[in-house]
Amino acid sequence: MAARACIRDVGRAMNYSYAEVDRIAKMIPTMLGITIDKALNINPELKTAYEDDTRVKELIDVARSLEGLPRHSGTHAAGVVIASQPLVSYVPMQKNEGNIVTQFTMGTLEELGLLKMDFLGLRTLTVMRDAVEMIKSGLDIDIDLDKINFEDKDVYRMIGEGKTVGVFQLESPGMTSFMKELKPDNLEDIIAGISLYRPGPMAEIPRYIEGKRNPEKTHYETPALESILNVTYGVMVYQGAKRC
Secondary structure: OOHHHHHHHHHHHOOOOHHHHHHHHOOOOOOOOOOHHHHHHHOHHHHHHHHHOHHHHHHHHHHHHHOOOOOOOOOOOOEEEEOOOOHHHOOOEEEEOOEEEEOOOHHHHHHOOOEEEEOOOOHHHHHHHHHHHHHHHHHOOOOOHHHOOOOOHHHHHHHHOOOOOOOOOOOOHHHHHHHHHHOOOOHHHHHHHHHHOOOOHHHHHHHHHHHHHOHHHOOOOOHHHHHHHHHHOOOOOOHHHHHO
């Protein structure tokens, strides 16, 4: 439990009035990584209330003992833990809404050497299957999705023109605009584009586009990086490249 939430929960459990608890909770600064102890050092008003009011002191002391503990248990929507033996041999288990789940968090499971995978459903796969079946039924044309031509220039032309409605990961307004500017002509451009269009690496999009348009201007911090970053025009797009 975080500092403010802990104060509120403890106050409710101790039957303090809402106004009293709310006043103390709002004395906790809203800043990243704040704790009750830090708040006592930062906010003189909170420290004075703690030292002068026994009810406030009792509330804060109890809250400090509970701060950081889990508030409730939850189940990851798609997380599956994999082990070579039944999980009861490694971790405590419990039932949560009819499902058998571990009592340990993801971080603890990883420290124990267990593998946690996220298995997510993707509606696009169903759409693709239905499309293949409809084409077969209506036009008597067989399409094998495992044998798609990734060099089809007409497909890249359509993407570059912004005709991406219904195309997985390319149909948002921002991504469509990016593809129109990028004008991808190979699968590597699509892969890099999807990877770049995220809050962190998004700042590198102009550099990637410039590199694609003018490959001769691509700059590498060291020649040793060229074999790794040549497909992304010197931009570190992928996590694997950053580890090399």
